Amino acid sequence: MCSLCGVLGGNEYWADAVARPGVYTRNASLIERRRERVNRMRIANRVLAQFGMTLSDWQGTSFLLSTRTGKTEIMPDLGHLWPVAERLAGRVCDPLALPVIERLEQRHG
Amino acid sequence: MADTFTPVNLLTGFLGSGKTTVLGRLLANPALSGTAVLINEFGEVGLDHHLIERIDETVVLLRSGCLCCTIRGELARAIRDLHSRRERCLVPAFERLVVESTGLADPFPILATLKADPVLRHHFRAGAVITTVDAVNGLSQLERHAEWIRQVAVADRLVLTKTDLTDEITVADLLTQIRRINPDAPLIRAAENDLDANGLLNHVRTASDFRSLPACDDAPRSNQHGERIRSFVVTVDEPIDWTAFGVWLTMLLNRHGDKVLRVKGILNLAGEPAPVAIHGVRHLVHNPVHMAAWPDEDRRSRIVFIVDGIDPDLVRRSLTAFNQLNGV
Numbered sequence: 418m419c420s421l422c423g424v425l426g427g428n429e430y431w432a433d434a435v436a437r438p439g440v441y442t443r444n445a446s447l448i449e450r451r452r453e454r455v456n457r458m459r460i461a462n463r464v465l466a467q468f469g470m471t472l473s474d475w476q477g478t479s480f481l482l483s484t485r486t487g488k489t490e491i492m493p494d495l496g497h498l499w500p501v502a503e504r505l506a507g508r509v510c511d512p513l514a515l516p517v518i519e520r521l522e523q524r525h526g
Numbered sequence: 527m528a529d530t531f532t533p534v535n536l537l538t539g540f541l542g543s544g545k546t547t548v549l550g551r552l553l554a555n556p557a558l559s560g561t562a563v564l565i566n567e568f569g570e571v572g573l574d575h576h577l578i579e580r581i582d583e584t585v586v587l588l589r590s591g592c593l594c595c596t597i598r599g600e601l602a603r604a605i606r607d608l609h610s611r612r613e614r615c616l617v618p619a620f621e622r623l624v625v626e627s628t629g630l631a632d633p634f635p636i637l638a639t640l641k642a643d644p645v646l647r648h649h650f651r652a653g654a655v656i657t658t659v660d661a662v663n664g665l666s667q668l669e670r671h672a673e674w675i676r677q678v679a680v681a682d683r684l685v686l687t688k689t690d691l692t693d694e695i696t697v698a699d700l701l702t703q704i705r706r707i708n709p710d711a712p713l714i715r716a717a718e719n720d721l722d723a724n725g726l727l728n729h730v731r732t733a734s735d736f737r738s739l740p741a742c743d744d745a746p747r748s749n750q751h752g753e754r755i756r757s758f759v760v761t762v763d764e765p766i767d768w769t770a771f772g773v774w775l776t777m778l779l780n781r782h783g784d785k786v787l788r789v790k791g792i793l794n795l796a797g798e799p800a801p802v803a804i805h806g807v808r809h810l811v812h813n814p815v816h817m818a819a820w821p822d823e824d825r826r827s828r829i830v831f832i833v834d835g836i837d838p839d840l841v842r843r844s845l846t847a848f849n850q851l852n853g854v
Contacts, residue, residue, distance in 0.1 A: 429641070429647060431806075432768075432814075434813050434814055437813065439815055440814065440815060441802040441813075443768065443769075456852075457773065460767075460770050460852060461773050463851050464848075464851070495776060496776065499776060499777050499780035499781070500780060510777060510780070511781045511782075512774055513781070513782065513840040513844050515840075518840070521847035521850075522843075522847050
């Protein structure tokens, strides 16, 4: 249950993938789940940096997205990341925008 | 562990394309006796449930409204009610559900309902989307109705109807257009063939589903009628980083989900010996499926996109840039 909204279950984010026969997931064990969680934040932060935002963990159960001016929002999973990011940043976060792609390409050299 | 999730198959297709006839033929097959049916009609007086000639408590009619908009809540309630009655043994145990939508329905909200409902998503999973296409009127419907394109684009199985009522040239033209919108869904001609009920409804994604995925963009697939709708293939030689891919696809669908009519692919993931299949419809991505084996010798990741007005080169370039995020 989500401790903030009291809703049972919460959303199911496809990249988290529940443990179900045949379903691909990196959430099979606690260690694997935590490792994937850290890895996902690390990669998301490389993109979010372009928009002046940072993603951090909140007690291993939720994520905090913060702007440089301190605006912060909590979210249960990364399925909510980009709508929240756009709202906090006040602009669109488009992976097909040329400036976004070019900055990532420059980063890779 | 057995699959305890009941598949929900969506039977869609434009007005008059033969959905109810196809449903009646399927349900006549004794192998499908454990099938519950939900029928949605747009008119005030529902008739379709009489046409399938099987009236029992596992056939439910949703009247007066379209599933994808006005009565979406009613769909969730009706499936929950069927589930509840099955659990209490008030209806015969059914092992699959078929939802016949109205001819004007957009399939996406119906699929999204299954995924979003807090009860349904623990008991039901999306099965095959079967789209009927009228061979006589298909070409004119393509030109005039965006719903037709959405229904064809999202299909896992296509059933071409009324081919006995038109000529082969018209059918060939229609097939060309269909393949530009949906390049890989198996297509059955209903007039000339028996309908393979198991093949249509018992849809479990396996490696063979991806055998027909083209390895490269061999032809321009934009549609001469709806210029903006096109399909293309993104082929990635390097292994895909699953975490970076998840961040990328989530970001892409958040911004462009309305324009990504369908995404389907087989991924060679870094650190994984077997491929993983992904399948999405607009903002909705189904749970990724771990495949037992590769469908062929090609070990490259292949992703088919069916899009409305998105530049394929930007998609390729963006995915390549994101895929390198983990290594920096």
